[in-house]
Structure formats: structure tokens, C-alpha cells
Amino acid sequence: MIEDKLILDACCGARKMWFDKNNPNAIYGDIRSETHELIDGRTLEIRPDVVLDFTQLPFPDETFRLVAFDPPHIHDLGKSSIMAKTYGILSYHWRDDIREGLKECLRVLKPYGVLVFKWSESSVKLSDVMPLLPQEPVFGHTSGKHGRTIWMTFLKK
Structure with missing residues (x-):
């Protein structure tokens, strides 16, 4: 199953950033697998292909060409x-x-693979996250209604 996947979403949640929430090239991972009934009657599903901890990814080194990393970013x-x-x-x-x-996302990337890291400054400023980066991003972009979401792109060498 993993052998034919090019993309890893390391913490997919409800797959909100995906145009195709069942992209055949991707494997979706999250630490949670759960369903919630929302107050407006809609259903929220967190249904990863693999239940995993993104700090200990269960994949061999150099498995994927692209990794999306959109971890939780609000603590309160x-x-x-x-x-x-x-x-x-x-x-x-x-x-x-x-x-x-x-580190784990970069480990499972093939050489010259791409890591896309999304961070929102809702609770923690980017300046507090930057020292944690294992290497310098190649480029990035700020987005969102208040400009607090930052997309960073890394190239594994």
C-alpha cells in the first residue's frame, strides 16, 4: 500500500486543505481517528489511513516525494x-x-523531496518556531484573513 504512495500528510485531521480528500497518491496519517457530531448537525470525521504519531513516523527512510506537515498550532x-x-x-x-x-518529515522524504510546513500564529508566533527548524526554508508565503498563517517549503538535499 505505501509503496505506491508519493505523498504523506503527517497530520491530516479532517483533510481540510486537500482539494481531493481521497487523493490516490497520498497516504493520510493522524494521531486521532474519531467522528464528531457538530452543533449544526454536520459530521466531522478524522479518518486517517494510518493512525500515527508524527514524532515517530512508521515509514522507512526516503519513502515519499512530498510531505505535508500541518500540526496543531493552538494550545489554549x-x-x-x-x-x-x-x-x-x-x-x-x-x-x-x-x-x-x-525531523521525521524530512527523514521520510526522498532526496530532493519537498516538505510543505503550515503554521498559524494563533497561539505561537513564527519567531518561536523558527529556531526549531532543522534547515532553512527555500521559500514561504503568509496567508489567511489576518495574515497569521505561514506556508514554508523545504527541499531535502
């Missing part, structure tokens, strides 16, 4: 809030988690 949420259910909660040990997650 109630566990029952819609934001927590949708995106997860940043842990108390978030610095170690992000540092190890980025």
Missing part, C-alpha cells in the same frame, strides 16, 4: 471545542513535538 483550547476537534491541540511539549515532527 477546550478539548470539546470545535477548533480542538477539527485541528487538534498543541501539546505542553510543543517545541519538542514540532522539532521532532519536522
Whole structure:
């Protein structure tokens, strides 16, 4: 199954950033597998292909050509809030988690593979995340209604 996949989404959540939420080239991973009934009656599903911890990815070195890494980025949420259910909660040990997650994402990339890292400054400023990066991003872009979401792109050498 993994052999034919080119892309890893290391913490897919509800796959909100995907145009094709069942892209045949991707394997979707998350630490959660759960379903929630929202207050407006909709259903929120977190259904990864593989339940995993992004700090210890269960894949061999140099497996994927592209890795998407959009970890939880808010730490002051109630566990029952819609934001927590949708995106997860940043842990108390978030610095170690992000540092190890980025290292793992690069480990499973093939040489010259691409890592796309998304961060939102909702709770933690990018300036606090930058020292955790294992290498300098090639380029990035700020987006979102208030310009607090940052997309960074890395090339594995």
C-alpha cells in the first residue's frame, strides 16, 4: 500500500486543505481517528489511513516525494471545542513535538523531496518556531484573513 504512495500528510485531521480528500497518491496519517457530531448537525470525521504519531513516523527512510506537515498550532483550547476537534491541540511539549515532527518529515522524504510546513500564529508566533527548524526554508508565503498563517517549503538535499 505505501509503496505506491508519493505523498504523506503527517497530520491530516479532517483533510481540510486537500482539494481531493481521497487523493490516490497520498497516504493520510493522524494521531486521532474519531467522528464528531457538530452543533449544526454536520459530521466531522478524522479518518486517517494510518493512525500515527508524527514524532515517530512508521515509514522507512526516503519513502515519499512530498510531505505535508500541518500540526496543531493552538494550545489554549477546550478539548470539546470545535477548533480542538477539527485541528487538534498543541501539546505542553510543543517545541519538542514540532522539532521532532519536522525531523521525521524530512527523514521520510526522498532526496530532493519537498516538505510543505503550515503554521498559524494563533497561539505561537513564527519567531518561536523558527529556531526549531532543522534547515532553512527555500521559500514561504503568509496567508489567511489576518495574515497569521505561514506556508514554508523545504527541499531535502
